[in-house]
Amino acid sequence: MSHPHRPGEPTCRQVFELLSEFVDGELAQPEHESLSRHLEACPPCEEFLKTFQVARALCRESLLQKMPDELKDRLRCFLRDQIKKI
Numbered sequence: 001m002s003h004p005h006r007p008g009e010p011t012c013r014q015v016f017e018l019l020s021e022f023v024d025g026e027l028a029q030p031e032h033e034s035l036s037r038h039l040e041a042c043p044p045c046e047e048f049l050k051t052f053q054v055a056r057a058l059c060r061e062s063l064l065q066k067m068p069d070e071l072k073d074r075l076r077c078f079l080r081d082q083i084k085k086i
């Protein structure tokens, strides 16, 4: 990681793990807020959030109500591979 994280703040890895729940608004308020703070301060995570939101929007346009689990898993694997390169 190229930037420090304060104790109690989520790491990039945790942000990726929780990204779909975050986007779907399924996180508890404190978790949601700490992820928001991380995303604002961490450009790579912000990029991944955008990628995730675009993928979800495409699913919406295809008249799918929710992102299929398979796609969600694939996206998660993709993001996990990406974070190894940071």
Ligand SMILES: [Zn+2]
Pocket (backbone or CB within 6 Å): 011, 012, 015, 038, 042, 044, 045
């Ligand atoms: Zn991050």
